[in-house]
Amino acid sequence: xxxxxxxxxxxxxxxxxxxxxxxxxxxxxxxxxxxxxxxxxxxxxxxxxxxxxxxxxxxxxxxxxxxxxxxxxxxxxxxxxxxxxxxxxxxxxxxxxxxxxxxxxxxxxxxxxxxxxxxxxxxxxxxxxxxxxxxxxxxxxxxxxxxxxxxxxxxxxxxxxxxxxxxxxxxxxxxxxxxxxxxxxxxxxxxxxxxxxxxxxxxxxxxxxxxxxxxxxxxxxxxxxxxxxxxxxxxxxxxxxxxxxxxxxxxxxxxxxxxxxxxxxxxxxxxxxxxxxxxxxxxxxxxxxxxx
Numbered sequence: 001x002x003x004x005x006x007x008x009x010x011x012x013x014x015x016x017x018x019x020x021x022x023x024x025x026x027x028x029x030x031x032x033x034x035x036x037x038x039x040x041x042x043x044x045x046x047x048x049x050x051x052x053x054x055x056x057x058x059x060x061x062x063x064x065x066x067x068x069x070x071x072x073x074x075x076x077x078x079x080x081x082x083x084x085x086x087x088x089x090x091x092x093x094x095x096x097x098x099x100x101x102x103x104x105x106x107x108x109x110x111x112x113x114x115x116x117x118x119x120x121x122x123x124x125x126x127x128x129x130x131x132x133x134x135x136x137x138x139x140x141x142x143x144x145x146x147x148x149x150x151x152x153x154x155x156x157x158x159x160x161x162x163x164x165x166x167x168x169x170x171x172x173x174x175x176x177x178x179x180x181x182x183x184x185x186x187x188x189x190x191x192x193x194x195x196x197x198x199x200x201x202x203x204x205x206x207x208x209x210x211x212x213x214x215x216x217x218x219x220x221x222x223x224x225x226x227x228x229x230x231x232x233x234x235x236x237x238x239x240x241x242x243x244x245x246x247x248x249x250x251x252x253x254x255x256x257x258x259x260x261x262x263x264x265x266x267x268x269x270x271x272x273x274x275x276x277x278x279x280x281x282x283x284x285x286x287x288x289x290x291x292x
Contacts, residue, residue, distance in 0.1 A: 003041035007050040014059055014139070018166060020052050022141045025163040028052050032075060032114030035106045060113070060168055063087070072170045074113025078125075082107060090174055093131060093181035093199060097124045100183070103191040113167045116152070119159050122193040122219040126153055128183070129170065130224040131199040131216040137169040138162070146171075153223040176212070179203040180288025182280040185218065186272050188263050194219055195264040196272040200280035202239075204288045210234045215247070215281075217273060220256035227251035230277075239285055248277035 011017040021028060029037060029048035032055075040046040054060065060075035063084055070090055072081070081087050082098035101107055101115075101124050115125040116136065129136075130149045137146050138161050147160050154160055161167055185197030201214040213234045215227040230251035237243055251273065258269035 001042045001044065003038075004044055004047040006041075006048055008053065009050065010053040010056055012056050014057050014166070014168065017052055017054060017057055018139060018141050018164075020050075021166055022164045024050055030054055030114075030117070030166060032117075033077070033106075033110035034114075035102070035110045036114070036118045036120065054166075068174050070172045070174070072112055072172065074111065074116075074167045074169060076112050078107040078110045078112065078115070079104070081112060091132065091172055093183055093201060094128050094172075096181065097128050097183040097199065100124050100185055100187075100194070100197070106191075112170060116170070117159060117161060117167050119153050119155075119157050119223060121156055121221065121223050124183075124185070124194075124197065124218060127197065127199050127216045127218040127224040130226060131201055131214045132172055132175075135171040136167055137171070138165040139168045140165040144168070150226070156222045158223075175201070176203050178206075178211075178288050178291050180284040180286065180291065182283035182287070184276045184280050184283075186276065195261075196220060196258065196269045196276065198273065198276045198280050200277070200284040202234075202281065202284040202288050204285070208238055208289075210237055210239050213281075213284075215251055215277060217251075217256050220258045220269070220273060222257075225256050227255040227277075229255055234281075239281070244278050244281045247281065248274045251277055 009020055028050040031051045031053045060073040062073040064071045078101055088095040115123055134149045135146050136152050137144055152160050180202050182200045185194035187194045197218040199216045203212040205211045213231045215230055217225045230247040233247045252270045256273055258266045260266035
């Protein structure tokens, strides 16, 4: 298959890109890594009249430490996130998830901003951003604004980005002390879309009680799904096997909404979510207890 005809622009600056987006709005698509957009265009699922290639906008490619947070430009390659020591040191949950993102060849070209703006319910990076309470900065000719992760993802392949806006930066706040993590997923083959996956973060008090917990799922609904009721079941408690089992059952039976697919029924996805949640919580609790 070949894409439908389109115009092609390669701006050298963010200002130029925003001017084009302001002028053409929804009729123009932004090209970052192109690992999702180009195949969709080839199958003519998406037929933009114009492509705005951001690969010369070097001001969007960076990782910067800024006090208690890390700022990541939207055009930062996924492969950079995978190997940058600041990511592995400050955000081990993100570092742990990166090898699960498609294949190395795709991570070489794919970008953080491109994955988030695409908002694929089966993608790992939106789940990690929601678990980490990330903030996204979007910009247009009228100015900039920040969007918290829960408000950024609004449905299947849908975000809060307006037609004339561009995602420019992702802000990640450092995790509290005594926070453990785990990311687990089940896929038919390495690099395939996961049947189900879960990101877990657990923060413990000095006495071992659970201070905070995050449970966020991929391929379990219209976008990244946070199991808030299951989280609340654990907060303030000394977590044991019974409470882990209860949280896993609540999340997998009532809080996620997997649709099923050719590889797994929705019931099997729920079963996988239950098993992965128990394992992820146990791993996160163990790693939290090892952190001084």
